[in-house]
Amino acid sequence: MDGNGRWAKMRGLPRIEGHRRGEESIMEAVRVCAERGVKALSLFAFSTENWERPEEEVRFLVNMSRDVLRKRMEEFMRLGVRLRHIGRRDRLPPEILAWFDMAYEVTRANQGLNLNINFNYGGRAELLDACRKLASEVRAGNLSPEEIDEAAISSRLYAPDLPDIDILIRTAGEKRISNFMLWKLAHSRIVVTTVLWPDFGRRELEGIIDAYRREDAGMGSDYGGD
Template sequence: MSASPVTNAEAAGGNGMPRHVAIIMDGNGRWAKRRFLPRVAGHRAGAEAVRVTVKAAADMGLRALTLYAFSSENWRRSAEEVTDLMGLLRHYLRKEVAELHRNGIRLRTIGDISALEGDLIGLVRDGVELTKNNRRLDFVLALNYGAQDEMLRAVRGIATEVQAGKLDPQSIDQAMIEARLDTCDLPPLDLLIRTSGERRLSNFLLWQAAYAELLFVDTLWPDFDGKALSAAIADFGTRERRFGGR
C-alpha cells in the first residue's frame, strides 16, 4: 500500500464531499435538563433536528446519511423513556415519510427491526417501500442496531454456510464479511460525527468506521442543523486520509 496521503477530494469522489456521513445523535436529555424540561422534550427537539439535518444532507449532495436512532442497548432505559422514543418514531414516520418521498429521499434501515412493535414495523416497511426508487439521498435509520450484533449475525451466517459444506473457510475474506453487514449496499462510511461532546462510538458502525474520519462536536443534538453539518463537512475536507499507509 502506498504511504502517500490521500486527500478527501480523492477518497470521497473527487469533490471533497463525503459520500456517507453517520451521526451519533447525543445530548437530547442534557438539552432538556438545561431548560428545566422533561427528557421527552429533548427527544422531540431532537426529532426536529433530524428533519432539518436530512434536508440539509440532501441539499448538499450527500449520497447517504445514517442516524443512530435507537441502539440495541437503549432497551435498558426506563420503560417510560422507551415508550416515548417509540412514540416519537411513530410520529416522525407518519409525518415525514411523504415529505421524504416528495424530496426524492429513500428511507432505509439497519438493525433488527423485528423487536419493534407490529404497527411500528409496518410504518417502517411502508416508508421503505414507498421511497425505494428514490435516488437523491439514502436516509438510513439505525433501529435496534448494535455493531457487535451486526457482526455476530454476519459471522453466524458464514458459519452456517461452512457447516453445510457450501463455503471453504479458507475463502472467507474481508469482502465476504462486508457483504453480510447491514450496510452492504451503502457507500463506504467517510465521516462519523458524534454530538454533545462525548468521545466514543457506543457500538455504532464499528467495522465501517475502521478508516472513517471521526468528528466529535460539543453541540447537543437538538441544536445540530444544516450549518453544523456544513461545518463538519468543511472540516472533513481539510483532512488527509492515509488508510494505514503510514
C-alpha cells in the same frame, strides 16, 4: 445524536422533551444532506442497549420513529430520499416494522440521499449476526472457511451495499464510537462537537461538510457521510 437528555435537564424538562426537540434537528440534517449531495446519512436512533432505559422513554422513542415516518413522508419524497431500517427486527412492535417496511417500499425508487435509520442496532450485534450467517453457510456446505474474507463478511452485514463511512459526527462532546457501525467506521474521521443534538443545526452540519470537502479536494473521495 447525543445530548437530548442534557438539553431537557438544563431547561427543567422531562427527557422526552429533548427527544421531541431533536426531531427537528434530524429533519434539518436530512435537508442539508439532500441539498448538498451527500450520498448517505446514517442516524443512530435507538441502540440494542437502549431497551434498558426507563419504560416511558423507550416507548416514546419507539413511537417517535413511527410518527416521524408518518408525518414527514411527504417531505422525504420531495427531497428524493431513500429510507431504510438498519438493525435487528426482533423486539420491535409489528406496527413499527410495518412502517419501516412501508417507508422502504415507497421510497426505494428515489435517487437522492440514502437515509439509514439505525434502530434496535448494535455494531457488535451486526458482526455477530454476520458471523452466524457465515457459520450456517459453512455448516451447510455452501461455503468453505478459506473463502471467508473481508468481502464475505461485508456482504453479510445489515446493509452490504452501504459504503464505508467518511465521517462520524459526535454531538454533546462525546468521544466514543458507542458500538456504532464498527465495520464501516474502519477509516472514518471522527468529528466531535460540544453542541447538544437539539441545538445541532444547518450551520454546524454545513461547516463539517465544507471542511471535509476542502480537505479532500482533488483526492477523488466520495462523501458517504454519517
